[in-house]
Amino acid sequence: MRTEERSSLLGRVAGSPLVRLIVRRVLIAIPLLFAISVLVFALLEAMPGDPARQQAGMDATEEEVESVRKRLGLDRSPVERYVSWLLGFLTGNLGRSTVSGQSVAVLVGERMAVTMELVLLAFALSLVIALPIALLAARKPGGVFDRIVMVISMTLLAVPNYVLALLLVLVFAVSLRTLPAIGFVPIEDGLWENLRSVTLPVLALGVPISCFYARFLRGDLVEQMNSADYIETARAKGVGPWRVLWVHAFRNSSFGLLTLVGLNVGGLVGGTIIIEQIFAMPGLGMMMLQGAMSRDVAVVQICVFIFAAVAVFANLVVDVMYAVLDPRIRYGSR
Structure with a gap:
């Protein structure tokens, strides 16, 4: 009897207009937040300048700049870097700051x-x-x-x-x-x-x-x-x-x-x-x-x-x- 009551309660909750509203809004929010993250990543990629050169210093040699670029993962394609960030975000790993190195x-x-x-x-x-x-x-x-x-x-x-x-x-x-x-x-x-x-x-x-x-x-x-x-x-x-x-x-x-x-x-x-x-x-x-x-x-x-x-x-x-x-x-x- 308890199982039937629990199933009936879950059915009423799932069929509630308020619950359907929340689920619908969450489903709309997921692709919206995804699109925002893609747009921000693309805008940062379009900014002028080389982050590896900026972090290594203007007096750094090409070998030093290339070493920083590999350490930061900038030698990979933008798509690979974005997918890596997204997978890390979904698993709770937000990565490290490329400037300070902190989590x-x-x-x-x-x-x-x-x-x-x-x-x-x-x-x-x-x-x-x-x-x-x-x-x-x-x-x-x-x-x-x-x-x-x-x-x-x-x-x-x-x-x-x-x-x-x-x-x-x-x-x-x-x-x-x-x-x-x-x-x-x-x-x-x-x-x-x-x-x-x-x-x-x-x-x-x-x-x-x-x-x-x-x-x-x-x-x-x-x-x-x-x-x-x-x-x-x-x-x-x-x-x-x-x-x-x-x-x-x-x-x-x-x-x-x-x-x-x-x-x-x-x-x-x-x-x-x-x-x-x-x-x-x-x-x-x-x-x-x-x-x-x-x-x-x-x-x-x-x-x-x-x-x-x-x-x-x-x-x-x-x-x-x-x-x-x-x-x-x-x-x-x-």
């Missing part, structure tokens, strides 16, 4: 914590800023607070994050001398010092995105409040204005915000490449940029793969949250 897996493990902390804190900060501001602005559209919010958000959206980063350094590190301009302090060396070291890069990453979220959410909330029939019904029943805004309008507007968040995760992760350089943060973004400049294929390949996988995973989570928040969405029929 790429070790380098990624050391750097990933820095980048993930920046991304997660910037993402949390963007929502913490955007949600209350959008709700307050949508409460009285066209009011003083709404106009101030729109002007400030438009101004900050027009400023690139690297320019904002330099302005933050000028104000908080140079003028006020309250926060460090460069460097990263691990959490194990002290939580307070860790937070101080990441405050400026997190602000540079999170503030522009929070403005984008706030503008979008405010506009969608105002549209819901002015035209949706269910809002008029709630008001007719005597529901208070804040409850109408938060419970009724925000729930429907959250779907659009979810889509926007999923689409912006890739941009948020990509923004770390510049921000980590400005603040000298030893994360994946800095490692990838340095690897691209030195044509360290193994390093660049895995960094791009991680960034792409994060973006794909974020969109998968958004799709799943759609199904959870609104069961009327029939993913299984698509």
